[in-house]
Amino acid sequence: MIEYIQNENEIGYDVAISTDEKVQELARELEKAGFGIYAKRFYTSKNGGPPYFVIPKPYAKENENEPDSVNMWIDVTHEYTVTAQHYYHTHFDKAQDAVKMVRDFYDERLAEYLVVVPNFTIAFVQEAKENWEDALNLLAEYDKLVSSVYEQMASAIPEGSHHCHSYRYGVGLPLNDVIVAKENNRPLYGRDVYRISAIFGRQAEYYFDGN
Numbered sequence: 768m769i770e771y772i773q774n775e776n777e778i779g780y781d782v783a784i785s786t787d788e789k790v791q792e793l794a795r796e797l798e799k800a801g802f803g804i805y806a807k808r809f810y811t812s813k814n815g816g817p818p819y820f821v822i823p824k825p826y827a828k829e830n831e832n833e834p835d836s837v838n839m840w841i842d843v844t845h846e847y848t849v850t851a852q853h854y855y856h857t858h859f860d861k862a863q864d865a866v867k868m869v870r871d872f873y874d875e876r877l878a879e880y881l882v883v884v885p886n887f888t889i890a891f892v893q894e895a896k897e898n899w900e901d902a903l904n905l906l907a908e909y910d911k912l913v914s915s916v917y918e919q920m921a922s923a924i925p926e927g928s929h930h931c932h933s934y935r936y937g938v939g940l941p942l943n944d945v946i947v948a949k950e951n952n953r954p955l956y957g958r959d960v961y962r963i964s965a966i967f968g969r970q971a972e973y974y975f976d977g978n
Contacts, residue, residue, distance in 0.1 A: 768804050769836055771823045777810045780818075785809070789843050789862070790818055796866040802873075809843070817844045822869055824968040837968060839872060841865055853965035855879040855890045857932065857944045868892075872967045880906055881963040882913060883952050889917050890946045895966050902964040903974050913945060920947040 797806035842848040847865035850856040859865040871877040878895035896902040930948035965971040
């Protein structure tokens with residue numbers, strides 16, 4: 768594991784001096800899961816906001832302009848919010864559950880999958896597939912279900928809100944959570960609709976219909 772280098776917009780704190788029980792609980796779970804190096808310090812933005820922990824990983828960069836490492840974050844509020852490398856995030860009531868997802872992302876058991884359309888991004892998590900053809904088949908397997916969730920939820924996002932989570936709306940799914948988020952997505956290589964799979968620490972793969 769690599770050391771996390773604090774950036775200039777962050778303030779770092781030793782977990783040992785924190786009186787926040789949720790911070791302490793998350794640190795204990797990170798330690799138990801083998802992330803002891805990242806369990807000792809948490810951060811806040813200099814502009815304010817909740818405390819968070821950072822889990823870095825070396826990045827399989829393909830050119831010198833890309834970063835040496837990428838991060839996951841766990842925000843601590845009344846719940847624990849895990850934000851993955853590329854786009855996906857979800858919320859947990861228990862620190863143990865949040866850390867399990869982090870461990871599964873880190874060990875490449877789970878991957879982010881996205882469907883991008885002009886005004887929305889739909890994201891979910893499923894088993895990581897190293898082969899791009901297997902990832903594309905997984906996206907195809909869930910396409911009808913994810914499209915159904917999108918059709919139900921896109922118009923239900925409250926005015927002034929950015930996104931909705933399927934589990935918050937009681938949609939019965941074989942997936943733990945599907946995010947539907949309002950986004951001003953521009954075409955990519957002339958395509959308005961495309962799909963993405965992203966394994967933590969690796970290059971994201973992009974898929975275009977008709978190829």
